[in-house]
Amino acid sequence: MLSCPQFSITVQPPSSPSPGRATEQQCLNLLHSTSSLPKLLQALAFLLKSGLHSNLLVLTRFAAAAGFLGPVATATAAALLFSPCYSPLHLYDSFLLNTVLQSLSPSPLHPLSLFSLMLRLRLSPNHFTFPFLLKAIAALPSPLPAASLVHASALRFGLVRDSFVQNTLIHAYAAAGGVAALDLARKVFDETPKSSPVTFSAMIGGYILSGRSNDAVALFRQMQLTNIRPDDVTILTILSACVDLGALDLTEWLKSYIERVKIPKSLYLCNALVDALAKCGDVDSAMEVFDEMPERNIVSWTSVIDGLAMHGRGVEAVQVFEDMKNTGVEPDAVAFIGVLKACSHGGLVRDGRRYFNSMTREFEIEPRIEHYGCMVDLFSRAGKVEEAMEFVRAMPIKPNPVIWRTLIAACRVYGRLELGEKVTKQLIKEEPLYGSNYILLSNFYALNRRWEKKWEIRKSMEGQGMRKVPGFSSFELNGEIYEFVAGGEKKKLSQFQEIYEMVEEIAKKLKGAGYMATTSEILLDIDEEDKEDALHWHSEKLAIAFALLKTPPGTKIRIVKNLRVCGDCHSATKFISKVYQREIVVRDRSRFHCFKDGICSCKDFW
Template identity: 45%
Template sequence: MIMAVAVPISPAKITTTKPIIITQFPDNPKPLILEKCKTVKDLNQIHAHLIKTRFLSDPSVAENFLESAAILVRHQPMDYAKSVFEKLNDPDSSAYNVMIRALTLKNCPHEAILMFKKMKENSVQPDEFTFPCVLKSCSRLRALEEGRQIHAQVMKLGFSFCGFVENSLINMYANCGEVGVARKVFDEMSERDVFTWNALFSGYTKSGCWREAVDLFHYMLEIDARFDEVTLVSVLTACGRVGALELGEWVREYIEANGLEQNVTLMTALLDMYAKCGRVDVARCLFDQMSRRDVVAWSAMISGYNQASRCKETLSLFHDMQKANVEPNEVTMVSVLSSCAELGALATGKWVHFYIKKKKLPFTVTLGTALLVFYAKCGSTENLIEVFENMPRKNVLSWTVLIQGLASNGQGNKALKYFDLMLANRIKPNDITFIGVLCACSHTGLVEKGRALFVSMSRDFNIEPRIEHYGCMVDILGRAGLLEDAYKFIQNMPIMPNAVIWRTLLASCKVHKNVTIGERSLKQITDLEPLHSGDYLLLASIYSSVGRLEDAIRVRSEMKKMGIKKTPGCSSIEVNGVVHEFFSEDTANPESEKIYAETEKMMKKIKLAGYVPNISDARLEAEEYDKETSVFHHSEKLAIAFGLIKTSVGTRIRISKNLRVCTDCHNATKMISKVYNREIIVRDRIRFHHFKDGSCSCNDYW
């Protein structure tokens, strides 16, 4: 006799639906169970009738009732279904299948696998409907070993030629990272439907096998296999990753020819493909033509602008997204933060951080690390450390970003302390982490510490130094004035030094006014690759700094003859959420007259306080009487003057510059910070300079 089981029902789950009134229980209760059973109360009522009429002993009826209890009655836990299942006498494969399917659907993959094991222990033979769900659970858990065992049973029981079982095997292997095995299953199939192809495409995209996905679609076209819109989404994603623009264009033509433009997912994949292939404007045209745009479409377009380094357009589109009342997701936030970081747009990025908190977006490692990068690149070390400390989970990248951020902001000793803390927390550093700690040593002048860490890489962590690590060591020695040591270090490198290594040494020669090694470095760069404007300018600057003006002018003349143009210095400052850009001696800003007047006033004040212009940093072509004015009108001085006009007294001023800060601007900014009692943070191409009370965080060591 099957006993009724009383299941407690919480008040929150009581429904007001009218109970079923059963005047006469049907001979075949299956339609009644499947069509009328909608609530737990209905289940209880029918359950009682099934027990009373002994219908529950009929396997088909038991299966239908179990299906209602486990699957059809929505938003209910599995407790009732489990209690029913446990009371069944000798449940057959159909009953087990219902339970496995329900547990899989309700995201209980571990329990689904345990139910399958119980089925085997009770000598109940699985059928072709058992395997897809249990394999899906293995896929979700990435339980590869269990998946292999189930595959063996599939083969043993002769279900290896069942299409949907094979598709499930492909999904399982692909999701567990065994794409090669998934492909082997695929290749051995005698017949393949569109779901089979999509299963393999899904595996390739999840595993980042983009080229394989592109080649697979070419093969589909060759054999005239049928594909659908799901296939095309995978193909477009792969095209974007490998730059297969020609195939992406073919897919676009197919979409237009078959009237598929209303598929938002497909159109989003198409615009994402164009963006990743560098055709951002084409992507924007598609975006503007979409009749309906969901958060994924907005995020794809914002991400496209960000990846193309069109940061202002990233932020502008994000503002449009807000106006359209579309809630951003993690992908949106990461792209926006990245653009804020590149622009040095601290106020906008802080608003994004506040928005993340307000909307209670999940504080994932990816989002947390994006915030770390943002605050590091904006020179806000207080916020950088605060975000890091509040991250619920941290990985090696999070630690590395923190260390690099502190190092570039002149807090090398603190960066090294966090490196020690990282090791104490048993987080194994990677090769990028060591670039960060070596940079910390470089910016802080810790030569011996740098040497020790360089040796420790391979000795203690089995990390073979790459060209970047050798470059860091050259920088450490060069910045410290040990130019001969740096030169010998390069000559003794076990790998061929590249132009960047010699360029690093050349930059140090400029700082320490060493003409001989500077000329040798330039010769090496010339042998490796064509010189660019920065190389010429560094050598010209070295000549100028030691009074060899004729040589400096000769180098600049060579640049002119070869058509090599100097990259113009550009400094930007964010005021009230708007980023303003300045170039040396330009008058594009509508308030140029006020800015230049403020600049003149500012320079007079700091000259009275002891500042002496370094005219070697002036334009070489400038006349002698005009050299002082030339250095006064460098882009960062104009940006600082604008900041003094537009911000209140005592407010911190933040500047971003695309080139390295010159000696004159560095000296001037130190004095401005003292005279105006302002903290000024300048991010140049190399690092951050925090100016306060007449001194800089770099200790004049940059």
């Protein structure tokens, strides 16, 4: 038997039945026209007064109507349906409970409560029950236990081969996230006899939700080998994996696929495409798609603004923001994040300040921590470290670690070592369990040449089993994503020897061209074992070396990184772009860097 949380809802008992009773038809008509909670409550009163609360058809219609109106209405319906003072439980059928289940998410009722009621009443769940049930379960905060219980139950009722059940089961496991749940999802997926785009989308979406975009793309490739065609939802889903990975080739393929097989270009799909193109590095193509959209909403505009911002094209982003306002689209909080980011990455301090002030003055949008973060970044990037500090002090909300890290980066770039050290210590006090914070501090020690201090930190981190977030870079070649990690992992790559030699060759050529390692960022206390962590072997350099080897001369190279570009990689890449006559586009944690002829589009502020 299922165990589950109990629900308790009370309603007033009905007043004595009034003489003039409404007919069933009248009640159904009223429910049919229900479009708001007050109307539903009116219908409820009507229903009670007429003594129709034990009419199964009316109750079912009532539950369905409530489901349209959201959680409060669902709770109201549940109150009537399950209140002890009515309990016409002997009347209930599977259809009614299915209808309630269908309207459950989100709701204060646990789906398993209803399911167990159903079983208690000896009502057989049918092939409608499980999809409804699993959909509601997928919306729970931690769906895994409920999902496996229901999975077992579906098996018992012999309904696990139903494709709707399978798809929702995959979705529910995927929504749970984590290795174990994803394995369970995959198991159901693999056992599905008749897959459809829905099956694939559910599984692909699961990988993406768990941050495994590589697996998502791999599965998408596998799908292409079948005769199941990706549909609009599959495309929308896989596009977010493209964003994650910066997979431009795949994004462009999807764009032409949409045209070729005439996938309906919904607003959502176009928005996702614009966003993916921009975030994968082709903001001009993103703008073309945007220009051709028959209708646009705030998301479409924000995607373009944000895309331009990431490319440092602040002036254009600001122009698009103004165009948006002129078109009559009111900016929202997210659009402001976009335009503030544009100002910060484009060095437009005055505009940024103006937009920030306009949020409250013109649009009555209360700035959130993200907006304050943008302002701190705006001042920091522009080298106005004092102003950034002052801004943080005057903030009405408590600064969070992101804000501190923004300041710390500014202190490092602008050589404010003492201040940087102080702020880093403050950060560590607030976030003592995050390994990378200690690395920040140890870097300040290194910059000050206080090696003992630096080693102390490294040792204590090791003692506590702490690690920094490992840096990695990736490069897309013939639709395949190659990942590079600094240090030990790289040996896994079969072409390692080749890359190793290429890195050496690059180093030689750069030296010849006058490149010197950025000593302020080399933490030169490296001992023998640690050699592989040296700047030479940063994942980004490995990826570039690989790209130079594998692509024809003159073609553009696109690299994606998970961290910010370090100072030395940045200057080395500038040299490489010149020496090898290659345009190199690097997407890092915060923006795009386009290296060409020895110059970077970020103008060395990042």
